[in-house]
Amino acid sequence: MMNNSQFRAAGNPIIVASATGDVTGDRVIDHVYLTGTKTPDSPYIRNIILHVQDGRTGVVTSLPLHNNEGYNPTLFLGDFTGNGVEDILIGMATGGSGGIINYYIVSFIGNKATILFDSDVYNNHFQYDVTYQDHYKVEVISRPNNERYIIDISTRDPSYLNEIYDPSGKLKTPITGFVDPLSGLYPVDFDSNGVYELLAYQKIAGRYHADGLGYMLNTLGWKNNGFVLQEQYLGIFGAQM
Helix, strand or coil, rough: CCHHHHHCCCCCEEEEEEEEECCCCCCCCCCEEEEEECCCCCCCCEEEEEECCCCCCCCCCECCCCCCCEEEEEEEEEECCCCCCCCCEEEEECCCCCCCCCEEEECCCCHHCCCEEHHHHHHHCEEEEEECCCCCCCEEEEECCEEEEEEEEECCCCHHHHHHHHHCCCCCCCEECEEEEEEEEEECCCCCCCCCCEEEEEEEEEEEEEEECEEEEEEEEEECCEEEEEEEEECCCCCCC
């Protein structure tokens, strides 16, 4: 596998993340790495490309990514489908105010790249409605599974509540919040069977990004050639006693 000094000597992008494991399915350890171009005077990485060097043949196969830039690109290898072969989880932070991170999961069996998870697809599917209600409540509707949640915000700072509600607890004007795209996607083997599920975090915001109300937590598992929703929770922030 080429190292960073070889890349620099050739005037090419540098290796920004690497891992080893059997991702091709032949029981020989392969080298997996990401290359990218550093931005001058910044940790931001552009033109991120996935490479897999077959451990048996030494042949390198590359996969350009649609979302191919960000901060702190990461790699994790694990079996997400239950076929006994490790898949490749890629993450790269966008650096925006919402803490959004782009993710891919790629299968590389037989040196053929297949995208199993794309955060763009996930974000387009998992949409929510966030609506302030009378009497210090916020309603969150999860559209894909038609679930309804109520957040009690009565313990928030009185100055915050006074901007939104009149003395009787009625809304002064209609207010809607929003749920950000993915800000975290964590591999977790919930049932300890050697196959990883996914725990996805999406921040719930009120009137602006810093007005955090909690997180939508979705657990996903592989079924029928795709990741499906297993459980959904809404996590809220505690209040100072």
